[in-house]
Amino acid sequence: MITKLNSIKVGDISVEGSLTMDGNKQLFKDALFFDLEHYIYKKPICIGVFGCCFYDEITNEIKVTQYMAENKKDAIEILSLAKNYFEEMKTKYNKKYIVTFSGNNDFTVINYLLKAYKIDFVLEGYFGEIDLQKCFEKAEGTCIGLKALEKIFEIDRESEVISGSNLAKTFSKIVKDNDYINRMPPEKKEKILLYNQQDVVSLFYIYVDWYNRVGLKMEEDETQSDCDEAQQ
Template sequence: MESSLTIDGNKQLFKDALFFDLEHYIYKKPICIGVFGCCVYDEISKELKVTQYMAENKKDAIEILSLAKNYFEEMKMKYNKKYIVTFSGNNDFTVINYLLKAHKTDFLLQGYFGEIDLQKCYEKAEGTCIGLKALEKKFDIDRESELISGSNLAKTFGKIVKDDDYINRMPQEKKDKILLYNQQDVVSLFYIYIDWYNRVNLKTEEITAQQ
């Protein structure tokens, strides 16, 4: 994949990376992770493997933190993943680290992997800020999922953590749309990453991962 983004002088870094995105609910402070989404490139099968966890009640919202911790540790220890790729990931890192601390989970994501923020990479290369959906258009990525506003997602997750039976009243179609939306986010990150130099004019010095 000759057009993939070079980080730390490594054009093959995507093989050692996680592509990560959260859907979450914040009210004055982080309340919960609604959907945890991550994908990795499987070099043997030459395909993406997506992992998602979605909260269906308040208890699940806490359990997701344990699942996330186990996932990250397994990816690093067993599969030797070294980097985590996001789009404007500071908010997601702030939310998950706040919740990990709040629920006394013996883990922090911050600094666990080298961090690559594609929004910052684009801004460094092109000198302008861009949103993910606009960048997808630049890369000719057609979404399978419908766009869902952050406020609508927050309202849904707010109802889920306040009412344990709400998930049972939610149409399956709505659950599927939320999961597909998150899946599209992480999959888009991968395809943007590997097609980078076909679409972006790099006008700056070599990009390095943030530790």
């Protein structure tokens, strides 16, 4: 198992520009920003990389946690680590929301695997859920991908874009061949982790810059209904 913890310094944040949900202009302080890299073949097979971050107001940093599977056993262990992480975030850090981009796919995968391996935890509904893809579609009337949305928000990626099919092929090899990870160049592992980290960090920056970039500034009551109002 590869475990990576990272802290990223944040610049000035405009609370007025941040997406408002449940009447809360500073909801980003109570939220997690979440993304999975996974492998599906007819049904969910494994989580290859678990990635999640939150904003630490005291240090003015984004705290990123990642777990990457190195074999089939790790792919199962990630589920227990994910459960522990989410429970700690809720009980110790009082996080109430989870922000995703097209999060239904990730929720479906992780909930299916948690049930398949008899781990007593269901992510969907554990936090209030905010899907930025749905919020953008309601605001602008068009569907968009994360990389295209990053361009609107002028977010420059440190990582190269990796296709979902290439990631799936890599994780397929990892779960089928316990020695594959040892033959994988170190830079490829770092590339995958950086790609996932960029995804979750981008969600944070999009969230806090929302009203400065999205053409239609929705009123608070419209935001709550149109973005599938976040419920605890």
